[in-house]
Amino acid sequence: MKRSLIAIQDFSVEELQELMDTANDIIANPSGYSELCRGKKIATLFFEPSTRTRLSFEAAMLELGGAVIGFSEAQSSSAAKGESVADTAKVISCYADIIAMRHPKEGAPLVAAMNASIPVINAGDGGHNHPTQTLADLLTIYREKGRLGNLTVGICGDLKFGRTVHSLIAALSRYEGIRFVLISPEELKLPSYVKKEILKANNIPYVQTTDLEAVMPELDILYMTRVQRERFFNEEDYLRLKDSYILTPERLYNAKKDLCIMHPLPRVNEISVAIDDDPRACYFKQVLYGKYMRMALILKLLKEAGTL
Numbered sequence: 175m176k177r178s179l180i181a182i183q184d185f186s187v188e189e190l191q192e193l194m195d196t197a198n199d200i201i202a203n204p205s206g207y208s209e210l211c212r213g214k215k216i217a218t219l220f221f222e223p224s225t226r227t228r229l230s231f232e233a234a235m236l237e238l239g240g241a242v243i244g245f246s247e248a249q250s251s252s253a254a255k256g257e258s259v260a261d262t263a264k265v266i267s268c269y270a271d272i273i274a275m276r277h278p279k280e281g282a283p284l285v286a287a288m289n290a291s292i293p294v295i296n297a298g299d300g301g302h303n304h305p306t307q308t309l310a311d312l313l314t315i316y317r318e319k320g321r322l323g324n325l326t327v328g329i330c331g332d333l334k335f336g337r338t339v340h341s342l343i344a345a346l347s348r349y350e351g352i353r354f355v356l357i358s359p360e361e362l363k364l365p366s367y368v369k370k371e372i373l374k375a376n377n378i379p380y381v382q383t384t385d386l387e388a389v390m391p392e393l394d395i396l397y398m399t400r401v402q403r404e405r406f407f408n409e410e411d412y413l414r415l416k417d418s419y420i421l422t423p424e425r426l427y428n429a430k431k432d433l434c435i436m437h438p439l440p441r442v443n444e445i446s447v448a449i450d451d452d453p454r455a456c457y458f459k460q461v462l463y464g465k466y467m468r469m470a471l472i473l474k475l476l477k478e479a480g481t482l
């Protein structure tokens with residue numbers, strides 16, 4: 175049966191574990207996977223800029239032996255002539271076996287999934303969700319910490335517009351012993367709907383603060399995020415808030431020795447490059463793990479659709 179990934183909640187905890195197990199097996203035995211998608215195509219439909227997500231989907235399919243079609247900006251597609259997302263999904267279903275779609279409008283990949291006859295993967299929809307970034311994040315935490323529960327997770331920066339944050343909170347809230355420390359300027363606090371529907375609904379402990387330094391010693395994970403310039407209504411507010419948090423080696427003075435520092439990237443100014451060589455910096459590993467999780471995801475969705 176055709177199945178899509180629109181929000182991380184579409185997968186059970188058992189399925190997330192299955193994806194991580196597959197990704198770990200691909201890492202250990204890449205040649206065993208190099209022909210599994212021979213003759214299959216992924217369409218990457220990116221209506222918004224991307225480096226990691228689009229290219230990692232493409233690398234993932236190529237490493238599985240498949241092929242790639244697609245576009246990297248709305249202007250080079252017939253969306254520029256007024257074609258709807260629904261029609262685009264129907265058309266691409268005639269050409270490809272699976273779609274990865276990024277769109278600035280919340281809900282666009284869901285509309286695509288409702289109209290496509292092939293699986294659709296949400297590769298980021300507006301300020302809403304980014305479930306495949308969460309797959310990368312989960313594998314990073316699992317490999318670095320050896321567990322996904324019993325962790326104090328600090329999330330810092332733009333918690334309002336940061337779609338990776340919303341998906342990560344939804345995913346981690348399903349594991350035992352998770353506690354969130356939400357660090358942001360007042361104007362960029364986590365949206366009320368995420369607090370109500372995920373944190374409060376599941377009795378997940380959390381605190382909100384503006385002070386990163388004060389909470390640093392408690393953290394097992396520090397997930398830094400970029401202030402999302404493209405979602406701001408005025409440039410003045412962006413300029414005032416963009417450098418609210420800049421992580422430097424000095425600011426880690428009271429951090430745990432085994433802190434795991436993450437960032438979905440791209441970074442602008444949130445983490446000094448001087449931290450890149452710190453063994454606690456995990457953000458480039460996150461990029462690599464994202465490719466393996468997308469390989470595992472493509473295999474799962476194509477198998478369930480009966481295409482493999």
Ligand code: CP
Nearest residue numbers: 224225226227438439
């Ligand atoms: N993390 C992430 O979504 O990066 P890109 O915007 O480059 O895809």
